[in-house]
Amino acid sequence: AQTVTQSQPEMSVQEAETVTLSCTYDTSENNYYLFWYKQPPSRQMILVIRQEAYKQQNATENRFSVNFQKAAKSFSLKISDSQLGDTAMYFCAFRFGRGSQGNLIFGKGTKLSVKP
């Protein structure tokens, strides 16, 4: 069975600094997708970044980047130049399968607080 583990229930960072959220997963699949979603206090789930497992290059989206280590089954999220609006729950998610197949499996989340 596929599992996603986020070992940091809560983290805090000073505004403008960099923070890294960790995520590990367990799967026997070779082709899959990994995601980081953000859930701010409004509770709207927002896609932050995604990574295809077949791509060796780490995905980046502006201040957000990932460190994808396929062999280690690790998928950490780095937030640079943290902003107050980054305060949210961050969920790591995994999905295998193609097209309409496969469901998202979520980790338990990491609550990130950005302090002024």
Place this chain on the structure above:
Amino acid sequence: GAVVSQHPSWVICKSGTSVKIECRSLDFQATTMFWYRQFPKQSLMLMATSNEGSKATYEQGVEKDKFLINHASLTLSTLTVTSAHPEDSSFYICSARPGQGAPETQYFGPGTRLLVL
């Protein structure tokens, strides 16, 4: 980006009544839609998956007769909580996956807060 709407955003109802929640993909066609439930300070729990025009697939432990799901078109799915009871109070979130473009990505609605008195 892909937008998913949900209506209503919050609802309060009396015990024993039924509540319908709508989920719409506004700028894409969703071949697959998902319904999640989220308890306070917890992760999302998948309730069911539906494909347009076919019956929903429910996760283990989710009552099919309690949570009726209809995926009538490529842009609309509804969740009906039948004979709601206080223990059904929760935050319900729908999600949709495009049939084209980025089919591996799910986009989420803003959620519906349900309070059953």
